[in-house]
Amino acid sequence: MGVIEEEFTNITDLVLADLEKEMLPIGSHGLCLVYSTHTTACIRLLEDESLLRKDMHDFFERLAPSHCLYRHDDIEHRDVPPDERRNGYSHLRAMLMNHQEIIPIVNGVLDLGKWQKIFYVECDPNPPYRSDRYFGVKIMMDTQQPHGWIF
Amino acid sequence: MGVIEEEFTNITDLVLADLEKEMLPIGSHGLCLVYSTHTTACIRLLEDESLLRKDMHDFFERLAPSHCLYRHDDIEHRDVPPDERRNGYSHLRAMLMNHQEIIPIVNGVLDLGKWQKIFYVECDPNPPYRSDRYFGVKIMMDTQQPHGWIF
Amino acid sequence: MGVIEEEFTNITDLVLADLEKEMLPIGSHGLCLVYSTHTTACIRLLEDESLLRKDMHDFFERLAPSHCLYRHDDIEHRDVPPDERRNGYSHLRAMLMNHQEIIPIVNGVLDLGKWQKIFYVECDPNPPYRSDRYFGVKIMMDTQQPHGWIF
Numbered sequence: 072m073g074v075i076e077e078e079f080t081n082i083t084d085l086v087l088a089d090l091e092k093e094m095l096p097i098g099s100h101g102l103c104l105v106y107s108t109h110t111t112a113c114i115r116l117l118e119d120e121s122l123l124r125k126d127m128h129d130f131f132e133r134l135a136p137s138h139c140l141y142r143h144d145d146i147e148h149r150d151v152p153p154d155e156r157r158n159g160y161s162h163l164r165a166m167l168m169n170h171q172e173i174i175p176i177v178n179g180v181l182d183l184g185k186w187q188k189i190f191y192v193e194c195d196p197n198p199p200y201r202s203d204r205y206f207g208v209k210i211m212m213d214t215q216q217p218h219g220w221i222f
Numbered sequence: 223m224g225v226i227e228e229e230f231t232n233i234t235d236l237v238l239a240d241l242e243k244e245m246l247p248i249g250s251h252g253l254c255l256v257y258s259t260h261t262t263a264c265i266r267l268l269e270d271e272s273l274l275r276k277d278m279h280d281f282f283e284r285l286a287p288s289h290c291l292y293r294h295d296d297i298e299h300r301d302v303p304p305d306e307r308r309n310g311y312s313h314l315r316a317m318l319m320n321h322q323e324i325i326p327i328v329n330g331v332l333d334l335g336k337w338q339k340i341f342y343v344e345c346d347p348n349p350p351y352r353s354d355r356y357f358g359v360k361i362m363m364d365t366q367q368p369h370g371w372i373f
Numbered sequence: 374m375g376v377i378e379e380e381f382t383n384i385t386d387l388v389l390a391d392l393e394k395e396m397l398p399i400g401s402h403g404l405c406l407v408y409s410t411h412t413t414a415c416i417r418l419l420e421d422e423s424l425l426r427k428d429m430h431d432f433f434e435r436l437a438p439s440h441c442l443y444r445h446d447d448i449e450h451r452d453v454p455p456d457e458r459r460n461g462y463s464h465l466r467a468m469l470m471n472h473q474e475i476i477p478i479v480n481g482v483l484d485l486g487k488w489q490k491i492f493y494v495e496c497d498p499n500p501p502y503r504s505d506r507y508f509g510v511k512i513m514m515d516t517q518q519p520h521g522w523i524f
Contacts, residue, residue, distance in 0.1 A: 281468075
């Protein structure tokens with residue numbers, strides 16, 4: 072997929088493609104886990120709206136500014152190479168989000184709301200850009216239909 | 223259930239009623255996923271204490287104030303009707319919480335802690351109140367008992 | 374395991390020990406849920422780095438200071454004993470994190486990233502220290518392998 076240069080990447084279609092390949096029969100239910108194996112990258116259900124993404128960027132800059140000093144970036148006091156990434160702020164942001172989303176599968180399709188899209192959120196997006204980022208999709212099937220409550 | 227007029231709604235009894243209907247036999251184990259299909263509503267395990275709910279309200283007002291300007295609410299620059307909800311702050315709050323909670327089922331009952339109640343958290347509670355909010359409950363059963371660690 | 378005196382406890386080895394006991398055969402896949410049954414204790418995937426833990430401590434002190442006044446701690450207005458813990462700040466912090474992490478099991482082993490460790494995060498770490506804290510591990514097995522995407 073190339074190199075991640077953005078904070079927010081809509082991966083809904085990739086996950087749907089995975090599900091389609093499984094060719095789940097009508098009437099099959101289950102769970103779909105979408106997960107990141109990185110400490111500074113998260114999976115989130117978000118609306119896909121470009122102005123909102125800028126709000127989210129600003130929000131996290133306010134909560135955990137990228138230009139502040141963090142002890143984690145005091146490279147001399149850690150047993151790491153001198154060119155180690157300065158990403159203390161990325162860890163703090165990732166701690167507030169989650170590394171997985173679990174979406175139910177109902178009758179063979181993801182039970183996502185109208186505005187819910189699956190996003191890969193890169194909390195450490197500065198150059199040098201990464202070409203080694205990964206997320207996984209794990210499906211668990213059974214026959215039990217979810218029950219819904221309407222307020 | 224009528225109209226949501228509150229930020230915090232304790233839905234524990236609704237979920238328990240779902241589980242009871244399943245009449246799970248003693249010795250059955252599994253997972254119970256409680257999930258929201260809205261981008262601005264979350265599911266959280268919280269203590270049911272009215273003063274704490276006010277603390278939580280104030281906390282989120284401080285983190286993502288409802289009266290501030292957000293780009294997402296710049297309706298003229300978006301392809302939406304002019305009466306679109308102004309809920310940029312709601313999206314930011316929801317991003318910090320989660321759209322699901324997964325609670326283990328042990329011997330046919332939810333393994334909730336003494337103070338853990340399941341809450342539907344409405345991040346966009348302003349009028350006009352919504353009558354279209356939804357949450358789902360998905361049960362996955364197996365026979366494997368959880369293992370617990372006491373500190 | 375004795376008494377919790379720290380905010381961050383790396384419990385990865387305990388969870389791995391649980392998995393080893395199950396002696397999952399090569400080729401078995403599934404999910405591993407690690408969960409807390411406390412309202413003021415969370416489970417998080419974090420890097421195990423001591424300076425970062427201090428950053429995280431300071432970060433939460435900034436977001437929800439432990440010395441501030443919270444309504445939840447106005448003990449006289451609640452139906453609780455006079456020596457009830459003052460832990461309003463703990464609830465607010467826990468609300469921003471999660472009570473569970475779900476980690477896929479691939480070929481019998483946890484699919485954790487290189488830097489991802491499982492942490493028990495105590496949001497109410499002040500004396501008197503607790504000797505009653507608990508977390509659980511629930512395993513769900515099946516045969517379906519996850520699918521991975523590399524960016």
